[in-house]
Amino acid sequence: MLTMKGQWLAVPVAATVAFAVACSHPGAPPVGERKPGAITGASDDDQPLKIGVVTDIGRVDDRSFNQFAWEGAQQGAAAVGGEVSYLESGSRTDYEKHINAYVERDADVIVTVGFALGDATRAAAKDHPDTIFIGVDQNQTETLSNLAGLIIPADHSGFLAGALAGMITRSNTVAVVLGTDEIPPVVAFKEGWESGARYTNPQVQNLAKYHPGALNVVFNDPDWGAATAREFLDQGADVIFAAAGNTGNGALVALAEEGVYCVGVDADQWKTLPEARPCLVTSALRLIGPGVADLITAVHNGEFSGGNTIGTVGLAPFYDFDTLVTDQMRDTLDTVLTGLKDGSITTGYGS
Structure with a gap:
């Protein structure tokens, strides 16, 4: 399921999103090792969670990192009855611009994809403590209560x-x-x-x-x-x-x-x-998609924690x-x- 860039898409709870998560070594949980200090998202109970995805340089349907994170955001939105959209980055200068665009549109959760967005994501998380950020492939050396780094070695x-x-x-x-x-x-x-x-x-x-x-x-x-x-x-x-x-x-x-x-x-x-x-x-x-989806669900359930979350391989x-x-x-x-x-x-x- 795809949406026009930057437009909120309501994803019904019953929606299904195809995920490439089959693994020849089953049994490992998709996400673990969350740190204490859970916080909840900014949405009121009667408002759907708004989730924005900022891609790394390239297209959202790149059959790689951007796409898997986007699919994870869709799955997370489907699980909690949220709304989700994305903005594609054409160059490094788009990182901060796109993050700020979602802040201005009152996104509850902003997912940024890739190591290269780490600095811009941390800066935005410090400036906007009421917005929750998920940094895919971004190691967090400083723990912020509103920023989780999804690390899959x-x-x-x-x-x-x-x-x-x-x-x-x-x-x-x-x-x-x-x-x-x-x-x-x-x-x-x-x-x-x-x-x-x-x-x-x-x-x-x-x-x-x-x-x-x-x-x-x-x-x-x-x-x-x-x-x-x-x-x-x-x-x-x-x-x-x-x-x-x-x-x-x-x-x-x-x-x-x-x-x-x-x-x-x-x-x-x-x-x-x-x-x-x-x-x-x-x-x-x-397993990027399931990791993103789990973190979005944690936001909705009031179980989100800052710091690093370790995902799995297979x-x-x-x-x-x-x-x-x-x-x-x-x-x-x-x-x-x-x-x-x-x-x-x-x-x-x-x-």
Whole structure:
């Protein structure tokens, strides 16, 4: 369900929103570790909760982070009988402008998507203590009662996918197509992926390439993604991961008919990018949508807390590649996921 930019959309409680949350390791809660000090939203009981979403640079239907957060906001609005709309950011200068636009329109909850919006979100939360903010992928080093950072560790997601790649590669060469190294979660994906591949295959060779362009280009350049994927093919890679928004989608589609394996990112790209199915073994999931929806529900229920909220990771189903992933491989992946959760396995990111 989509709405025109900036227009409030009432979402009935009975509405359903499609979510790519299927995971081959069920049982983990989508959101946890909220800090004490819960507060409630600004809406009166007889008024619907107004929820505004400010995207990172790119489109709301990017089949990646923006879209998953938007879908989560819709699901949250449906659960509480709220109203929801979005504003797309075309450049960094739009971040503050769009946040302020929602403040001026008396939004109760403002969801901002991506690490790059962190500074603008924190500043707005300090200036507007009666508005609740949800910062997706924004680590909070200072706790504000009206600001929650939804953190879903990219290095954990990358590590789990890399562990699978290390087991299914036939050439002992794997690769990753990346956005910019100016965004820490992108770096975390890379380092996690490479560490995971080495964990299950110490002989593996890791290839990686960041997009060299400006921030308004790096996640929306599918031609570059496709060209980079083909470079990796020429270097012998036979399992290729893409963590670069629409740029990464270009890589996956280019690999579809090349007889190699590919891995999607952030949600089940079997559903969001069917063109890539011929190579798509799975997707590295960061369950963004359910995390956003849970936080919106917490606002409505008076259970919202500031600080960081830790979401979960997993792998999407293997679909046509189900027989490729053996029971022994699945056991290893279960062990990896458990180790990432309890800290007995570390990714090396940031060390």
